[in-house]
Amino acid sequence: xxxxxxRPHPAVSADTAFFWEGARNGQLLVQQCNQCSKxxxxxxxxxxxxxxxEWKAIESTGRGTVxxxxxxxYPPVPGFEYPNAIGLIELEEGTRLISNIVGxxxxxxxxxxxxKVTFETFERDLTLPQFRPRAS
Ligand code: ZN
Numbered sequence: 001x002x003x004x005x006x007r008p009h010p011a012v013s014a015d016t017a018f019f020w021e022g023a024r025n026g027q028l029l030v031q032q033c034n035q036c037s038k039x040x041x042x043x044x045x046x047x048x049x050x051x052x053x054e055w056k057a058i059e060s061t062g063r064g065t066v067x068x069x070x071x072x073x074y075p076p077v078p079g080f081e082y083p084n085a086i087g088l089i090e091l092e093e094g095t096r097l098i099s100n101i102v103g104x105x106x107x108x109x110x111x112x113x114x115x116k117v118t119f120e121t122f123e124r125d126l127t128l129p130q131f132r133p134r135a136s
Contacts, residue, residue, distance in 0.1 A: 005078030007122045016043045018057050023127045028117045029057040030095055039095040062117030063134065064091040071106045085109055089131050103132035 012020055022029035031043045035052035046053055069087040076082055085101040087109070101109055102118070115131035122128065 006124075007079035007126060008077070009124075009126055015045050019043055020127070022057065022059070023119055023129050024125065026119050028060040028062045028091075028129050030060050030091070030093060031055050032058045039093055041095045041097045058093070060091050060093050060117070062091075062129075064089045064115055064117075064131070066090075066101065066109060066111055066113045066115060066131075067096055068111060069101060069109050071109075087115070087131060089115060097129075100128070100130045101132070102130045 010016075010020065018031075019029055031040050032038070032055060033040070033047040033049060033052050034054035034056060036047060036050040038047055038049040039058075040048060047055065067088045067090040069085060072080075072084040072086055073082060083106045085104075085106045087099060087101040088096055089099055090096045099117075101115065102120070114134050114136040116134040117129045118132050119127050120130050
């Protein structure tokens with residue numbers, strides 16, 4: 001049996017550590033501006049709406065819909081399975097994030113399809129939020 005290559009780890013910075021720690025705890029956390037309440041993802045130090053540096057993390061329900069998606073076939077990146085379905089997920093809280101769509105044949109994925117977060121732990125301590133179909 002061949003050993004599958006290790007999945008590449010995301011870069012973790014002071015701004016994104018909360019997100020990965022949340023994922024390890026089974027929580028999908030989203031940054032919310034303390035000043036104007038705008039949600040943002042990917043995480044960053046300043047609010048793109050009002051520029052405030054004050055923020056907190058809120059827990060998303062993990063429910064959303066497929067806003068758009070792409071099926072990655074080539075070139076293959078070690079550590080991923082192919083075909084690799086990559087979706088832009090619109091969370092019901094109103095922000096979007098890029099993630100894998102799992103538990104469905106890539107041909108069956110549709111724009112607007114309801115999905116829910118699921119957490120998959122890979123080797124070492126890498127836990128990634130991924131999305132699978134849910135009943136609407
Ligand atoms: Zn703001």
